Every structure is written in structure tokens, then in C-alpha cells.
Amino acid sequence: MNRIRTIKKQIRAAFPAGLEKPGWSQADERIVADASTAMKQTHASSRRASRISIWRTIMKNRRTRLATAAAIAAAVVLSSVVMDWLAPPAWAIGQTVKALKGVRSIVIRGVGYDDGIAAASTLWIRPSQDDGEGFDMRFECEDQLVVVRGKKAWVHLADKNLVMIFDDVTKSYGMMRDLQWWYDLAALNPWITGKVLAAAKHVAEDWEEIYGYDERTGRDCVFVTCAYGAESTFWFVCDLETKLIVEAKYWNWSSPDPEGPPACHATSFVYNEDLHDGIFEFQMPAGVKVIDKAKTRKQEQEARVLSDQAERLFMEGKFAESIDVYQQVYDGFPDLTNGVPASTALCMMGSGYRKLGEPQKAVEVLQKQLTEYGYLEGCESTYYSLGCAYVDMGEKEKALEAFEECLALGTGRREPDEYPLKHAREQIRQIKGQ
Amino acid sequence: MLEDSLLVRRFNAGDPQALRRIYEKYRSDLWRVAGALLSDPAAVEDVVHDVFVVFASRAGRFELKGTLKGYLAICVANRARNVSRQCRQVDPERLHHVRPEPDASRVASDMELNRTVRTALGQLAPQQRQAIVLHVLGSLRFREIARQTGESVNTVKSRYRCGIQRLRFLLNGQVER
Known part of the structure; x- marks a missing residue:
């Protein structure tokens, strides 16, 4: 019978320290170099994140369609805050925040581009009516439908004939991870306060405001371009009277060139429309495969x-x-x-x-x-x-x-x-x- | 322990020298733990690399609970288990290589004995193997392993004990005294 001590001794002998790596090698250098790079990147981004972590999360999001929806929604609320920072005295922070608080719902219509192919999309969003927590959202984009009702979410992927049901988006992973951030934010305030979003300008690496005339609406407006790193650029048009956004474009990693076509183009914003509950109810299609x-x-x-x-x-x-x-x-x-x-x-x-x-x-x-x-x-x-x-x-x-x-x-x-x-x-x- | 706390503080502040020092300090243990859990040297390097890069990416928000060595060793062990599991899913034939030698009496030299021990260790259930590797090779206390894995001390001890018993059975007659 072997004694435990003998076995332990033999295990140590079988795997002596430094057996695999007798000295400092190129592999060690590579590990330290890669780790240092990762640390620098994290540190650089965490400096911004400490000011506005949600913004960073949205920016690095790579799930095109949900990210697009999230980014547009961010732009909507952001736009009001942008107004706070614009020079003309017509806007005061108090006015903008007041305008934000008055928003009960937003409907955004636009076009998303996936590998250059345009897909029309619509997003409806409002504070949750069920439990007062989070938000209700419906996002339609050709073959994809996402409905969020409080903490529960349904995702219908028509091309796969599949419906996924998430019982609690705050504890789910995968594609629902994106929603978690929104949920956390919405739990604080469904439309995000000006104070939080004000930081967006502060962390932007490039910011440009051009005052002009919007031919689509026939009203005075301001055109704002803001960039966050090489891969994320926003452009939006804000109505100077209402202080709300009327058009937006977003370039992300999939189409980073602001001179080229955007990842999405939100062409229509409707505020405070009465959204009936049916919009936020998910109807299970017949014959689909369901993953609960x-x-x-x-x-x-x-x-x-x-x-x-x-x-x-x-x-x-x-x-x-x-x-x-x-x-x-x-x-x-x-x-x-x-x-x-x-x-x-x-x-x-x-x-x-x-x-x-x-x-x-x-x-x-x-x-x-x-x-x-x-x-x-x-x-x-x-x-x-x-x-x-x-x-x-x-x-x-x-x-x-x-x-x-x-x-x-x-x-x-x-x-x-x-x-x-x-x-x-x-x-x-x-x-x-x- | 105190040095680790200072290192972690500097690491969280973004000091690359602290990161390098942490790696230098624990590299030998980490390679050893990974080497004991994986047979492929390339996979061992990848695991240590990945764990350290992930660890580095937590700079600024890393909270030291327990010992730094314990944390890193557990990360390596978990990552090694995942890699091992992935390999098994797609490469079942590889499992055949860790079966015991048919004629144990041929094991004579120390080198062969070491190989037999490694083979026997490879035959243990993953959780038992992990407990033994972390305790014996990683020099972690059961309490530390339990804290880092979120399991009870008794569970860890039980896995270790069962693993050792199984090793004794597998090595019976091959390790003297």
C-alpha cells in the first residue's frame, strides 16, 4: 500500500517545478507583452468608463441589430443633453432635463445596413408599465423581432423559425447581455438623466457642432458629429426649438468610415406617441421552435x-x-x-x-x-x-x-x-x- | 501576502512593472499546474497566456480575495479543465492515450515511473485531479481552494481524498514505500 506522503512526493517528482519552462523564454515574453497590452487597453478605457460606463458598453457592442437599436435610443436621449452643451443661450440645462422628463415614449424608424444590405427597422420603447421597473421595448427588423416586457424578453428569428424566451434579462447572457445594461440604466431612470449623458460629450474624442437649416423639416437645427475611437461615430440633427433629435446616423465597427454608408440611419423620431399595450405583447407564431x-x-x-x-x-x-x-x-x-x-x-x-x-x-x-x-x-x-x-x-x-x-x-x-x-x-x- | 496586496494596488493603478512582477513570481507555479492538467505543451502555454491576459484586462477593478497565487492557480485550473473538455468533445481518440500501460512490470526507471504517475493522474475525474494538482503542486490549502472555487472545504477535501485513494489503487506496487 502506498503512503499518501510517498504519492505526493512522486506527484511532485513527476511534475517538477520548471519542467515545462526551465527558464525565461520567448513564450514568457509574449505572455507578459500581451498581458501588458490588455492592461493598458483596459486601463485607458476604464478611465472613461469610470465617468460613464454605460456609454463604453454601448460603443463596444458588436451585436449589430440590438446594438443599433440601443445606440439609436442612446442618441435620442443623448441629443437632449447635447443641447445642454451647445453655446446658444436659448438652452439651459434645466429646460433640457425638463424636456427629457416629459418624454413618455419614443418610436424610431430607420434603416440598418448589414454587409451593405439595407433592412428597415422600427423601435418602440417606453418605461415599463407592468412593475415600474425597466422598460418595454419592441424592435422589428425584417427577420428579427425582439420584445422586452419588464424583465422578460422574447426573440423571434424568422429565418431560423426560432423563438427564444428569456425569463430574466438581468440574469441572461449571450444576446441578452446587451439588454442587461439597458435594464440597469432604465432601473435608475427610464430616460436617463441629463447628468449621466452629459458625460458623453466629455468622453468624445472628436466633437463638432454646425448650426444650420434642416431642409427636411424646414426648421433651424444643429448638426452634431461625435466620435468615440476609430470605430464609432454618431451624427445627428437636433431641432433647436424642441431640443429633440430628428435624424441620426451611426457608424460602428462594421462600417467605420464616416464618409461611407452608416451602420444605421434613423430617419424618423416620434415622441410621446400613445403606444397601446398590444405593441409590447409577443404573439407566438405557429409552428416555430421554442427555446425557453x-x-x-x-x-x-x-x-x-x-x-x-x-x-x-x-x-x-x-x-x-x-x-x-x-x-x-x-x-x-x-x-x-x-x-x-x-x-x-x-x-x-x-x-x-x-x-x-x-x-x-x-x-x-x-x-x-x-x-x-x-x-x-x-x-x-x-x-x-x-x-x-x-x-x-x-x-x-x-x-x-x-x-x-x-x-x-x-x-x-x-x-x-x-x-x-x-x-x-x-x-x-x-x-x-x- | 503584503507584497501581493501592494502589487495588486500597483497593478490596479496600471503599473506594467507590477504585472510583470506578478507573472515572474507565479509563473513557475502556473506552468506547473497547467502542465499537470494538460498533456499538450502548446495548450499549456495557451492556458497560461489566456489566464494572464484576462487577469491583466481586469486591471483597475481587480479585487484580491484570498491569495493572489490561489486566484491565479484556480483560474489556470479552470481554464485547463475547459480546454481539456473541449479537446475531449472533438477528439475522443485522445483519451486512449491516457490509459494505463498494459504491462506495469516494465516500469523500471524513474522516468517511466513519473510517466506512470502522470498517466494515473490523467485517469482521475477532473475535479479530483484539480484538487490534487492545486494542493500538491500548487501548494494551496484546502481552505484557499474552497474559497476560490466557491465550494465547501469538505467537498474539496473529499475530492482530494478520493483522488488520492484512486491514485493509490492505480499506482499500487509501482511506488515503493
Whole structure:
């Protein structure tokens, strides 16, 4: 029987300090250099963030459509504050804030550009009517609909025939992360006070005001251009009488050149329109696939527990038991998170069957994986496993075909000397050499 | 500990020398922990790199709870586990390489014994392996591991104990005394 102390000693001997990195190397320099860069970037941005963190969040947002909606909404409220900073004495801060407080709802219509393709969009937003917290919002953009009602949100992606339901946007991730910031802000004040937004001008790297005449409205106005870094530029037109924005354009990372077409162009702003509750009610379309994130989280947890159990059994060499548990993962969660757990389960079952000396069954499950989850990345590994199973069965032609498919899929995705490309090439060499 | 507090304060103020000092101070431990949890040297480097870059990006808002070494070691261990899990998802064949050698009696030299220990460690459940690596190689106390992982001390101890028992079973007869 080994003593614990002896085992600990042997573990330390097996992984001596400095074994992997005996001295300061280029890798260390690279790590420190990259970390220093990250620190500088963070530090530079946090200086601004400390003044107005929400603004930075909006600016670095990269989810085009929601970001666009958020950015336009920001511009709307921002515009009123902009007025505070403009020189003409006609505006006083008190007037502007007063005007802001009077806003009950905003409807913004415009055009968003995705890879140069225009898509009409409309955003309705108002303070939450249900619980007095947060906001109600509806955003429509061709194939995408987002409805936020208090903390709950529905996202309908028509092109995927999919509806996602988020029970609490303040605790959700992914695309709802954007909304969290808005929710936090809205919880403070649905229309954001002038005090908060005043900082927007303060942190702008470039700011230009041109007074003139708006031909669209026939009224005096001010044209404001403000830039935040190289990738974010706002341009908007403010009516000098109402102190509200009447037109806006936004260039972001996807179209950073202010001389070129913007990422979005808000052409119409309507304030204080009476918005009936129906606008903020989500009607579930017939025949759509529904993902309820609250339920999904629970299922993900269950699938993870089963997968871990199966993996442990596999590692212990209990392949038959491992296969049984992986089968439960596949049966119970075939579509969960785009099929990743189920796909992995099939792949592992294939390996398990090979270990048990049953290559025919391995081939069956691996082919099943390719048929049902071939859209997932990583299929080159499955083809490699499939090739190995065919080798076990003595079917060299099929094995060769699978290994070549592995190479074809994996080339460009993985390093040539990485698993499974290196192994597939070796197998092909062996088969052809026989 | 005091030095760490000062380093963190300078780090939060944006001092690159503090960042470099933190890395120099703990690099050996971090590489060791990552090396014990991952078999691929390139992945080890990536994990240490990623953890440190993420850590650096928290400058200005990093709050030291517990020890800095414990925090970084846990980050490395968690990241290594994620990487390991991703590899397993797409590369199941790789798991075959960590199976024990069929003929243990051939293990004679120290080098081979070390290899056997590494292989046996690789066979443990990820959480057991992490507890052992952090405690034995990272020299972290159970209380520190528990604090950083948000688990109870008893849970961590239990994983460590089970892991050691499993190692004893796997290494039985191969580690003398």
C-alpha cells in the first residue's frame, strides 16, 4: 500500500517545478507583452468608463441589430443633453432635463445596413408599465423581432423559425447581455438623466457642432458629429426649438468610415406617441421552435451531469457502462445547445464500441453522428474515428475514404501536425503502403 | 501576502512593472499546474497566456480575495479543465492515450515511473485531479481552494481524498514505500 506522503512526493517528482519552462523564454515574453497590452487597453478605457460606463458598453457592442437599436435610443436621449452643451443661450440645462422628463415614449424608424444590405427597422420603447421597473421595448427588423416586457424578453428569428424566451434579462447572457445594461440604466431612470449623458460629450474624442437649416423639416437645427475611437461615430440633427433629435446616423465597427454608408440611419423620431399595450405583447407564431432559456438551463445541467458520469466511466475503462450513459445523453437531449452534447455522446459511443471490439456498432453510431450533427464543427475527428473503425473491420477502401474526408474537412481548421490530421495522414500512408 | 496586496494596488493603478512582477513570481507555479492538467505543451502555454491576459484586462477593478497565487492557480485550473473538455468533445481518440500501460512490470526507471504517475493522474475525474494538482503542486490549502472555487472545504477535501485513494489503487506496487 502506498503512503499518501510517498504519492505526493512522486506527484511532485513527476511534475517538477520548471519542467515545462526551465527558464525565461520567448513564450514568457509574449505572455507578459500581451498581458501588458490588455492592461493598458483596459486601463485607458476604464478611465472613461469610470465617468460613464454605460456609454463604453454601448460603443463596444458588436451585436449589430440590438446594438443599433440601443445606440439609436442612446442618441435620442443623448441629443437632449447635447443641447445642454451647445453655446446658444436659448438652452439651459434645466429646460433640457425638463424636456427629457416629459418624454413618455419614443418610436424610431430607420434603416440598418448589414454587409451593405439595407433592412428597415422600427423601435418602440417606453418605461415599463407592468412593475415600474425597466422598460418595454419592441424592435422589428425584417427577420428579427425582439420584445422586452419588464424583465422578460422574447426573440423571434424568422429565418431560423426560432423563438427564444428569456425569463430574466438581468440574469441572461449571450444576446441578452446587451439588454442587461439597458435594464440597469432604465432601473435608475427610464430616460436617463441629463447628468449621466452629459458625460458623453466629455468622453468624445472628436466633437463638432454646425448650426444650420434642416431642409427636411424646414426648421433651424444643429448638426452634431461625435466620435468615440476609430470605430464609432454618431451624427445627428437636433431641432433647436424642441431640443429633440430628428435624424441620426451611426457608424460602428462594421462600417467605420464616416464618409461611407452608416451602420444605421434613423430617419424618423416620434415622441410621446400613445403606444397601446398590444405593441409590447409577443404573439407566438405557429409552428416555430421554442427555446425557453429557463428550462434549457436546467436541461444543460442534467446533460452535463450525465456526460461527466459517462466520461468518468470511459476513463476508468468501463466502456459498456459508459456507452449506456452516453445513450441516455443522446436520447434525452438530442437538440440541446444545437446538438453538441448529443453529438459528443455519439462520438464517444463510437470510441467505446471500438474499445469493446465492436467496430460495426462503432461505424453505425459514428455515421449517425455525421448524418444528424454533420453541421457541427469537429466532424473531422468523427471521420478519423470512422476510418479507424473501418480499419478494425478490415475495410480498407472505406477507411481510406473516411481518412481522406477527415483531411479535407480539417485542413485549414487545424494545424497539419495536430490530431486528427497527422494521424489520418499516417493511416493513409499505412493503408497505401500495404 | 503584503507584497501581493501592494502589487495588486500597483497593478490596479496600471503599473506594467507590477504585472510583470506578478507573472515572474507565479509563473513557475502556473506552468506547473497547467502542465499537470494538460498533456499538450502548446495548450499549456495557451492556458497560461489566456489566464494572464484576462487577469491583466481586469486591471483597475481587480479585487484580491484570498491569495493572489490561489486566484491565479484556480483560474489556470479552470481554464485547463475547459480546454481539456473541449479537446475531449472533438477528439475522443485522445483519451486512449491516457490509459494505463498494459504491462506495469516494465516500469523500471524513474522516468517511466513519473510517466506512470502522470498517466494515473490523467485517469482521475477532473475535479479530483484539480484538487490534487492545486494542493500538491500548487501548494494551496484546502481552505484557499474552497474559497476560490466557491465550494465547501469538505467537498474539496473529499475530492482530494478520493483522488488520492484512486491514485493509490492505480499506482499500487509501482511506488515503493
